[in-house]
Amino acid sequence: MTTQNSTADADRALKAKHRAMWAQGDYPSVASEVIPELGAVLVEACDVRPGQRVLDVGAGSGNAAIPAALAGADVVASDLTPELFEAGRRVAAEQGAQLTWQEADAEALPFGDAEFDTVLSCVGVMFAPHHRQAAGEMVRVCRPGGTIGLLSWTPQGFIGRMFAAMKPYAPPPPPGAQPPPLWGDEDHVRGLLGDRVTDVRAERRTVRIDLFPTPEAFRDYFKERYGPTISVYKNIAGEPDRAAALDGDLAALARDGNLAAGQDGTVMEWEYLLVTARRAG
Template identity: 75%
Template sequence: MAQQRDTAEADRTLKAKHRAIWASGDYPSVAAEIIPGLGALLVEACGVKAGDRVLDVAAGTGNAAIPAALAGADVVACDLTPELLEAGRLMADRSGVDLRWREADAEALPFADADFDTVLSCVGVMFAPHHQAAADELVRVCRPGGTIGLLSWTPEGFLGQLLTALKPYAPPPPPGARPAPLWGDPDHVRALLGDRVTDVSAERRTVLVDRFETPEGFRDYFKERYGPVLAVYRAHAEDPERLAALDRDLAELARRHDRAAGSGPTVMEWEYLLLTAHRTDTSP
């Protein structure tokens, strides 16, 4: 019993840390300015249509939830971080759509079994630390025959490499937590979902990112706005040498991925995995 209490307390602490990371900086601007079209792409790949009941898991500011609502679906957007949900509400109001926003942990969704026609997540659920628990929940709340759709950064792509570059500067992950970019590995996701899904389609694609003048401009933007990067910088705020090394590493990463190779504004292609599947009739 004591061990269960300790485990539950450790999980609460971990989730509180995750909330704080994503509430820091300005993720709403990152989603809106860097990857504005990815949510709509996922919604289209899932075949969302008017009248469908849709759940967007780890929805953030609603990059996928808002396009799903614009398609006429009945949408619930859930996320661990209330600050992101509030920003999403404002964006939905500006878009003229009505959907429900719910604070929720992707590893313990507060919804009934088989409650949704489509369950999707756009670069969101991949950051839940316990992959199998999150995958089990995605399957559980999707009705038999329904669609599960995931868009995740790949380990080999730019964002996967960015997260890898942060590891030497970050504290070790807690026991059981797995690297987020594994959700961009189709074999890993297939193993998580198992025989509870069928008709799996997995395709690697890229999104063009060309808004930064220099690799250093990318670095400075992300160190101010992207929670996981900002958290690492804050952890070394009193160590100028570590901060300088981190500055160099992130700028060099962007420089290696720069297709323009210094001949103009920085142009990068960030790889992601687009995966869709249908829930089988077996129980989760």
């Protein structure tokens, strides 16, 4: 009993830490300004239609949930961090989308078995620390024959390399936690879903990012707005030399990825993996 209680306490503490990480900064602005089109890409790939019941896992401010609602679906936007919902509600109201917002842990979804026609996640569930647990929950709440859709940053792509660049400055991950960009590895995702799904389709794509005038502007934007980056800088707040080194590493990453070198502005292609599958049974 003591071991079970200790495990439960550790899990609650970890989830509280994750919630706080995403509540800081301004992730809704990242979703709306940097990658606004990705949610609609996933909704289209999942062929979301009017009348379907759709669950967005790790919905954030609704980057995929709102396009799904605008497609006519009955949508639940779920996230561990309800602080993100306020911005999503504003955008939904502006666009005339009606949907339900519900706090939920991706690793213990508060929904019944086979409750949804489509279960999707746009760079959301990939940040749940226990991948197999989260994948199992997505499959569980999807009806047999229903669609599971995932859009995740790849390990080899820009965001995957950004996480690799930040890793030496971050605290050690908790036991059992897996790196988020693994969800962008096709073999890893196939292993997570296993024989519980059929008709798996996986495709690497890129999104063009031309928002930032300089590599340093990219770095400063993410330092101010993106929860994981903010958390890493907080971890080395008392070490100015390491903070300066991380400053240099992130600017160098954007500089190396700049397709417009020698021209005005910074243009990057960020790679992601788009996966759709059908629940077996």
